[in-house]
Amino acid sequence: NVHVGPDLRRGLVDLNGTGEVVGGIVVMRYGENALATIDAVKAKLESIRNGLPPGVSIEPVYDRSGLIKRAIGNLTFKLLEESLVVALITILFLLHLRSSFVAIVTLPLGILIAFIVMNAQGLNANIMSLSGIAIAIGAMVDAAIVMIENMHKHLERDAGKKDHWQIVLDASKEVGPALFYSLLIITLSFLPVFALEAQEGRLFKPLAFTKTYAMAAAALLAVTLVPVLMGYFVRGKIIPEHKNPINVFLLRIYDPIIHFVLRFRWSTIIVAIIVAVGTVFPFQRLGSEFMPPLNEGDLLYMPTTDPGISITKAKELLQQTDRIIASFPEVHRVFGKAGRAESATDPAPLSMFETTITLKPEDEWRTGMTVEKLVRDLDDAIQFPGLTNAWTMPIKTRIDMLSTGIKTPVGVKVMGPELDQLSELGQRIAAILSDVPGTQSAFPEKSVGGNFLDYRIKRGEAARYGLTVGDVQDVIMSAIGGMNITSTVEGLERYPINVRYSRELRDNLPALQRVLIPTPTGAQIPLSYVADFSIEKGPPVIKSENARKSSWVYVDIRDIDVGTYMKSARASIDEHLELPDGYSIVWSGQYEYMERAKERLQVVVPLTLLIIFMLLYLNFRSVAESLIVMLSLPFAMVGGVWMLYLLGYNLSVAAGIGFIALAGVAAEIGVILLTYLDKAFRERSDSGRMNSRKDVRAAIYEGTAQRIRPVMMTVLAIVVGLLPIMWGHGTGSQVMKRIAAPMIGGMVSATILTLVVLPAIYYLWRERSISQQRGDP
Known part of the structure; x- marks a missing residue:
């Protein structure tokens, strides 16, 4: 069954929950003026608008100008x-x-x-x-x-x-x-x-x-x-x-x-x-945070679901959440993305959604509505099993993801040698933190639990039939993963031709075992003669940091400052969790910025006071x-x-x-x-x-x-x-x-x-x- 279809899809975009669209991302060169670049891009888009085919339009969905x-x-x-x-x-x-x-x-x-x-x-x-x-x-x-x-x-x-x-x-x-x-x-x-x-x-x-x-x-x-x-x-x-x-x-x-x-x-x-x-009285009662929230005027909805989700299910969830968000009268436009763009700088899996919410001017909002109340209402409206909500802002999130990789205000990175143990520790940490006052959600990444087709080549049997390991692997790869065998030229465009089995055969273990493989003598033998197949559990994602395997726990907080929350969270973890030998945890997110700035200022501020004293002495002698x-x-x-x-x-x-x-x-x-x-x-x-x-x-x-x-x-x-x-x-x-x-x-x-x-x-x-x-x- 040969048909024309898309290449392997790793992402999709949706507009206002109405269906898929084609999205493009403009990446600005480092050091350039953002406002001048955005204005130039808009001018170029406007110049090509009249040359687009009927029914096709280009609509900017988000920019920071x-x-x-x-x-x-x-x-x-x-x-x-x-x-x-x-x-x-x-x-x-x-x-x-x-x-x-x-x-x-x-x-x-x-x-x-x-x-x-x-x-x-x-x-x-x-x-x-x-x-x-x-x-x-x-x-x-x-x-x-x-x-x-x-x-x-x-x-x-x-x-x-x-x-x-x-x-x-x-x-x-x-x-x-x-x-x-x-x-x-x-x-x-x-x-x-x-x-x-x-x-x-x-x-x-x-x-x-x-x-x-x-x-x-x-x-x-x-x-x-x-x-x-x-x-x-x-x-x-x-x-x-x-x-x-x-x-x-x-x-x-x-x-x-x-x-x-x-x-x-x-x-x-x-x-x-x-x-x-x-003054010690008010000082001890002050909370602490890295930065007060900067109201960017737009929101970013960044939920996480289970790894290994199919693109069909991701599309369904994305459109459902986008439609709910777009129904709020304060929302102007909703642009949702699941997975990654065709760029090496966007390694997001399909389980990661990013929905950019462009809001109307505040004078068009309902009476008494604030950004904080709008986020709470949106969070209450979007409650899907297996979907963990996280609400933030576009620019802030980009900075956080580049700096620490943690998209929530607080994150816990669990380090250690064994993925099974890391997964268990992540689950226990999430359970402990869920009971800490101020926790809105605590979501551990799944470092185990993925389903994989595992095959083991029978080297002795393959050799008896005159087959190499590479011969067997080529058949398995072309049947399941697909293989580009040639390309077709359509005008100025070149498209790959990929051959693989249909989905109902790729997911059927007995059918795969019956796949025929040609031998040098011309005979064809079932694949089960030279390889054993089984469904095994394994890690859907393997993360490492500082040469150590890691598993992350995302913690979103509400109605509490980061500093006060961290005191309670650390105390609760120290009381209820005993780490095995060889394992450690690192607190990350905004807390990491706070601690780094604090340590730096503790050294530099005294030196500055000394310089001020020297200048005063030069003046007064x-x-x-x-x-x-x-x-x-x-x-x-x-x-x-x-x-x-x-x-x-x-x-x-x-x-x-x-x-x-x-x-x-x-x-x-x-x-x-x-x-x-x-x-x-x-x-x-x-x-x-x-x-x-x-x-x-x-x-x-x-x-x-x-x-x-x-x-x-x-x-x-x-x-x-x-x-x-x-x-x-x-x-x-x-x-x-x-x-x-x-x-x-x-x-x-x-x-x-x-x-x-x-x-x-x-x-x-x-x-x-x-x-x-x-x-x-």
Whole structure:
């Protein structure tokens, strides 16, 4: 029976559950611009559309250009919002439009410089690279704000007494070095991010690069362009500080606080220590995860069924699940794939389904529907025996599969020599994990249980008939697996001609035993004379990792963070499972990324803190003052931890990036205030007015209360500049919120430390030095 048919099929695709279609996958070259490539492919498809045969159309079913455009658009809008808010803060505090212009102009210039360097380096505009600029905007304008505010101080005191440009020079020299060092500290504080590797490194290094470029540009502009612009623009009538309504309001609040602090110094410090220790409470209750979920706007349904499934059954299951998914009103298009494409880069078996679900815009969804609720409803609707559901997102899954091979948040890789034992251990681990709170499904891969036709050639019998082992194998292979005997040319196309027995004969063991095999003498003998046939059990798939056989368990979790789940899961496995000798388990999935990033940061963060301390010492030339500024870092962490706890966020690499950024800006606030305190102390010492504790108290009051405006401007520029991120809901906002939240909370606690605790510590230190100079015991 000879007929025309397809080659051996290893995969199929379906559209909306309506039937099979022909699918194509476009693979982009490494390092190319994704958006430009997608646009070019779409343009090419459009150009060939008119030349297609009647009834044939090409429909793009998934591309990430929508995600890219939404993310870039959202971050660009946030950058504009932040810039406007920072500009408003500057105008309100200075009440001098031209002075505000000097500060504001550093923002677009600094961002432009960062974009120029990005372009030269080949960095694309994406969620992470734009996020680096977004979290830097407030800090970028800080140096200019402090420089201009100090210029206002000098103009109030020396206008008409000194040359205008001399006033500019004096004001710049007074705070310029400290500001440059503080901006350098903010820049270098991101060194730990550059030390991240693998997936976390690829994700966050663009953010670190752009933030570094933006802060380096701000530092350069602060000591070059800003003084020149101040000379030209900071002129005319300057509203005195004591007449500025905002400054009067701040001083009215802060004046009694600083007097109380200077009177009850030790009590203030002890209360601050208690508050810091109390942060252990929320910290212990924070969950942990690798990354917050990035809403890509589309879903990927990736169930697994039993190995060895026929293509007919795979087609049936795929169409059934696709039809159910397509029936939901929030779904725009469903594109399902079972098995592999004709590509060496897609080694998926028929038992692996991948259904890409393109969703409609959220404003077309049912009232109250969210992505999380939609996934739960879909999961409840698709319940087939032997089909284990897994819901994720397309890009995330591609990254996970390339990194660890695990498509679920948590995976267990069981290693050992014997497949039977691996299968048993996988089943036991899945059963144990199914009882762990938070487990949605635990599915062990089947490393045994496949049915195979096993044949053993009778070498002695074959030789007696004049047959070789190869002769017998050729007959068996052509009968069961098929053999390409020639090819046919149809126009410009070439097709193989394959010969094999029909399915009813290939699956019939007695029929195979009766297959005739020719001998050199011309006689034909049944195949059973020279080979024994039997149906045997065996492994449908053999996996190995690090030269050891392995079996995987996929674990999907719900309503729990990965870190908390892992603690419970590991404890449960340690309690209920005893591994035989020669066997081991490796936890994988997102947990693997978390542990790798944690181990890396534990080494790099202390080194970075040491570098920050060295820069502080170069600025102050004092170990004591450098240590006082370093104290601001743990107190800044207090507010960051409480902010994460109150918002219900988990600790993640994104939150860690926020804490790293917070350390730099917290150090900057400490440097600014300590510079003012040193200046006030030095002026009194030089004039011979530093002889008693009362003089120390007066110097600290001058350096704090009289400098409340620049400190609050600096803080508010950062905090208010980050607020637009917190009220955003667009693509990429979930990641950005985790970065901004600890920065906002930490700046609040760092400001309290700077304005309340730091003066008390400074008082005790200076009081001791005065006592030593006077010879007091």
